Amino acid sequence: xxxxxxxxxxxxxxxxxxxxxxxxxxxxxxxxxxxxxxxxxxxxxxxxxxxxxxxxxxxxxxxxxxxxxxxxxxxxxxxxxxxxxxxxxxxxxxxxxxxxxxxxxxxxxxxxx
Amino acid sequence: xxxxxxxxxxxxxxxxxxxxxxxxxxxxxxxxxxxxxxxxxxxxxxxxxxxxxxxxxxxxxxxxxxxxxxxxxxxxxxxxxxxxxxxxxxxxxxxxxxxxxxxxxxxxxxx
Numbered sequence: 001x002x003x004x005x006x007x008x009x010x011x012x013x014x015x016x017x018x019x020x021x022x023x024x025x026x027x028x029x030x031x032x033x034x035x036x037x038x039x040x041x042x043x044x045x046x047x048x049x050x051x052x053x054x055x056x057x058x059x060x061x062x063x064x065x066x067x068x069x070x071x072x073x074x075x076x077x078x079x080x081x082x083x084x085x086x087x088x089x090x091x092x093x094x095x096x097x098x099x100x101x102x103x104x105x106x107x108x109x110x111x112x113x
Numbered sequence: 114x115x116x117x118x119x120x121x122x123x124x125x126x127x128x129x130x131x132x133x134x135x136x137x138x139x140x141x142x143x144x145x146x147x148x149x150x151x152x153x154x155x156x157x158x159x160x161x162x163x164x165x166x167x168x169x170x171x172x173x174x175x176x177x178x179x180x181x182x183x184x185x186x187x188x189x190x191x192x193x194x195x196x197x198x199x200x201x202x203x204x205x206x207x208x209x210x211x212x213x214x215x216x217x218x219x220x221x222x223x224x
Contacts, residue, residue, distance in 0.1 A: 003156070033212075035214075040122075040216075041216055041217075042117075042119075042199055042214035042215050042216045042217050043157070043199070043214045044214070045211045045212065045213070048211060056211050091157065093157075101159045101162075102149075102159065102212060103158075104156045104157040104158065105156065106156055107156075
């Protein structure tokens with residue numbers, strides 16, 4: 001079974017630039033999550049999709065972050081403009097049901113200079 | 114609001130020694146608790162969940178609602194147990210409650 005795919009694996013940008021991350025969940029998984037993991041901290045949920053609808057985006061900085069889930073499958077997370085404090089690993093995860101085991105991707109490491 | 118606390122950032126033990134990774138939570142409802150693990154150069158993955166009440170790789174964890182704890186235990190640590198461990202809480206009773214992670218504990222098992 002193919003796992004959760006994420007790209008790019010690494011990205012370095014300057015502050016005020018924009019960046020986009022892509023995630024392809026495991027086939028058939030209805031729930032998709034984006035987590036932000038800052039160095040030394042646990043993952044923090046940014047946004048949770050159920051199919052193509054948002055069910056939780058309470059911790060998403062909506063002035064600069066946006067996310068969408070196209071046709072209930074792939075998802076993109078965008079940051080515009082980036083700040084230094086956005087440097088982190090962005091983890092995508094999916095689950096078959098909303099209370100089930102989460103399967104994580106390898107993450108996209110963002111460095112903002 | 115739900116909160117997960119892992120008081121130890123680092124934990125070192127010798128091979129064959131018992132190990133206990135602590136996890137405390139705060140949540141007013143009925144939670145589901147999980148332990149996730151990340152081995153070196155691997156993805157974050159589920160280790161065990163309290164409702165399964167099973168032992169995985171020799172690890173067990175018991176939910177203590179009185180002490181609001183979900184400590185992870187193994188009687189005899191192995192070198193391959195060295196990894197980052199995260200305790201996580203799902204707000205039970207809701208359909209779409211989010212999974213909240215603790216800060217994580219790095220376990221190092223010395224030969």
